[in-house]
Amino acid sequence: AAPPAADAIADGPTFSFELYPPRNDAAAAALQVSLGPLVAAGPEFISVTYGANGSSRGVSLDVLRHLLRNTDVKPMAHLTCVGSSYAEASRLIREFLDAGVTSFLALRGDPPAGVEEGDVFLGDLRSAGELVQLIHRVQAERVPFVQVPIPGFPGARRLASGEKVTIAVAAFPNGHPRSRSIEQDLDTLLAKEAAGANLAISQLFFEADEFLGFVDRARAAGVTMRILPGIMPVLSAARLHRIVELSGETLPAMLLRDLEAADDPATVGIEHASRLAARLLDGGASGLHLYTFNRHEAPLAVLGAVGLLDPARTPA
Numbered sequence: 001a002a003p004p005a006a007d008a009i010a011d012g013p014t015f016s017f018e019l020y021p022p023r024n025d026a027a028a029a030a031l032q033v034s035l036g037p038l039v040a041a042g043p044e045f046i047s048v049t050y051g052a053n054g055s056s057r058g059v060s061l062d063v064l065r066h067l068l069r070n071t072d073v074k075p076m077a078h079l080t081c082v083g084s085s086y087a088e089a090s091r092l093i094r095e096f097l098d099a100g101v102t103s104f105l106a107l108r109g110d111p112p113a114g115v116e117e118g119d120v121f122l123g124d125l126r127s128a129g130e131l132v133q134l135i136h137r138v139q140a141e142r143v144p145f146v147q148v149p150i151p152g153f154p155g156a157r158r159l160a161s162g163e164k165v166t167i168a169v170a171a172f173p174n175g176h177p178r179s180r181s182i183e184q185d186l187d188t189l190l191a192k193e194a195a196g197a198n199l200a201i202s203q204l205f206f207e208a209d210e211f212l213g214f215v216d217r218a219r220a221a222g223v224t225m226r227i228l229p230g231i232m233p234v235l236s237a238a239r240l241h242r243i244v245e246l247s248g249e250t251l252p253a254m255l256l257r258d259l260e261a262a263d264d265p266a267t268v269g270i271e272h273a274s275r276l277a278a279r280l281l282d283g284g285a286s287g288l289h290l291y292t293f294n295r296h297e298a299p300l301a302v303l304g305a306v307g308l309l310d311p312a313r314t315p316a
């Protein structure tokens with residue numbers, strides 16, 4: 001039988017937000033201001049990024065604890081494993097579980113500058129899939145293992161923690177810069193699901209077909225977990241140049257031209273992201289994951305434009 005189409009979900013499309021840990025007191029105060037409307041909108045979860053090589057561990061945890069204590073929104077912790085020993089990574093996972101976090105985005109992370117693939121400084125865990133397995137293993141110290149089927153591998157079983165943890169992983173609709181082929185990206189995603197991931201969140205992209213085509217190919221390859229599109233409203237040409245440089249995506253020439261020509265580039269960026277979001281939902285995406293840059297205006301404007309905001313929950 002064909003694997004279930006995991007993209008349609010019962011309650012209709014969801015939305016979720018990504019935050020980053022604030023780097024100073026002024027940024028923390030600004031985040032406080034934006035968190036109110038983001039939380040009030042009622043997202044499925046809010047994820048908090050993790051600075052390269054653990055640089056933000058304490059601040060990321062503070063934001064996650066704030067969400068746990070003061071809101072009813074499920075917090076999701078990004079974790080990276082590059083450069084960590086098994087013992088260090090296990091300790092880190094235990095610390096987040098102890099804080100009450102049960103939702104993770106497991107990433108391998110980028111090697112620090114100057115470190116090559118295969119270098120000992122890259123640590124014990126070679127891929128995000130190994131971190132997914134380790135999270136299940138550490139969680140199972142608390143709640144015993146159960147056997148669960150492996151999607152795409154009929155009859156096969158793997159051990160999973162008895163209590164449900166959400167373990168999301170990254171997906172790359174246009175290919176990861178280090179990957180040699182789209183097949184390699186699909187194999188990596190399939191391996192992450194086989195390791196126990198139950199949600200994928202995509203790298204940003206600029207055309208709906210890039211994401212929808214990737215989901216089709218992933219389903220054909222046997223991936224059954226939900227794949228959420230990551231959407232970044234880009235509010236200036238300078239920001240577009242920066243995110244293209246960081247993500248390795250191809251510069252979208254038309255969007256760049258429109259941002260450069262506009263008197264009000266923020267409006268152009270929001271309209272572009274809203275059109276993208278609408279096409280994704282029309283194409284069957286089960287939700288939208290919005291990169292917020294710790295601001296609420298643009299992500300809420302996009303959700304409003306596609307009709308996903310309950311007016312009763314939206315600030316004036």
Ligand code: FAD
Pocket residue numbers: 048049050051052053078079080105106107108109110117126127128129170171172176178179180184185188201202203204230
């Ligand atoms: P993997 O899945 O292990 O690998 C990624 C891809 O690279 C795969 O397609 C794989 O096939 C290919 N690949 C891996 N190793 C090799 C190799 N040796 N040769 C050839 N190809 C290879 N980074 C942070 O530091 N903190 C964050 O909070 C964070 N959040 C993110 C959130 C999202 C939604 C996304 C998409 C990315 C995020 N990143 C973050 C960036 C991420 O760490 C990098 O993209 C990293 O390069 C890949 O991590 P991964 O978990 O996808 O790794």
